[in-house]
Amino acid sequence: MRFITSKNNIINELSLLQGIVEKRTTMPILSSIMIRATKGTVEMMGTDLEVGLRTKFEADVRTDGRAAVNGRRLFEFIKLLPEDQEIEFIKKDEHLIVRSGESEIKVLTASEEDFPEIQASDFEKGISWNFSDFKEMIDCVLYAITQEQRYYLSGALLSIKKNQLELVSTDGHRLSYTKREFEGLNVDKEVNQIVSKKTLNELKKFENEKVDFDFDDNSLYFRVNNRVLISRIIESKFPNYQAVIPRDNPNILTVDKEALIRAIKRVAILSSEKSKGIKFDLSGDELRLFSSNPEFGEARDKLTVEYRGKDMEIGFNSQYLLDFMETVSCDRVIFEIKDENSAVLIKPESEPEGVYFYVLMPMKI
Secondary structure, three states: EEEEHHHHHHHHHHHHOOOOOOOOOOHHHHEEEEEEEEEEEEEEEOOOOOHHHHEEOOEEEOOOEEEEEEEEHHHHHHHOOOOOEEEEEEOOOOOEEEEEEEEEEEEEEHHHOOOOOOOOOOOOOEEEEEEHHHHHHHHHHHHHOOOOOOOOOEEEEEEEEEEEEEEEEEEEOOOEEEEEEOOOOOOOOOOEEEEEEEHHHHOOOOOOOOOEEEEEEEEEEEEEOOOOEEEEEOOOOOOHHHHHOOOOOEEEEEEEHHHHHHHHHHHHOOOOOOOOOOOOEEEOEEEEOOOOOOEEEEEEEEEOOOEEEEOOOEEEEHHHHHHHHHOOOEEEEEEOOOOOOOOOEEEEOOOOOOOOEEEEEOOOO
């Protein structure tokens, strides 16, 4: 294998592969990326067996071939080369030689036969939607995905219907839901699949006007421009989230979002580091916020709000509140509250870009 390309062609693709390949693994081959050169194009691939990436760039391919090489070391070397520099890659015996000007490294290659097969898709189903809107939806659910052994909670539920897409995530303490309409989004039948947190995180790094989607019995495929992200299907049943969404909560709080964010941050400074708990005291048109920590002291704040309901004290995890507030684009948010012990529905006052709401369990303070 031998090819020549510019740093600009390869560096972004190598950077994206760093989020895919395993840095610490009992299988050394998972620290490698596969490079395959043929007919003016170089394809690079990486996988951790759960998520894979295929990406292509243009190159002057002198000799077809392939090589499996440590992805991190290759990236670190090329990253330090001058901009707009041409780079030559030569596979010779059991080494990959990378040369640019007077700079050169000779990296030991791994066995190409040991490199895991990464599935491909032809995207014949023709499923696609606006990518920038989809990334905004990812931001709305990513924070509520947990990292634990229950696989059905380690990702977000992706539901695709005709002209409609939904994302839902939960960690058992809170639930985030978002829905948008996409004209021309066509599926033969409803699709419901759990997409891993890592897959969603990696998708956020891409840029393009649209994303193409496909799936088979084993994997989900997301094509964004010259890149295809492959995510192994999580074989678990997502919780019945509809059952936990509160209905007709009678106590309604409407508050300026930015003012509430600032007040929460001030009061949370003295909250317990473990629970991050703060208390809301609702009465008339006032919201009093309070936190205490035996080691440091107490913090209080007060906001003028719109509130229809009975006087109430209710506790929340302050970080859980901020996670939602900082992803809402409108000026004011609404809390629909039943009582001090039941799930609270939080949503933007206006929803010009679709549906977005948050279900949060209160906590004892």
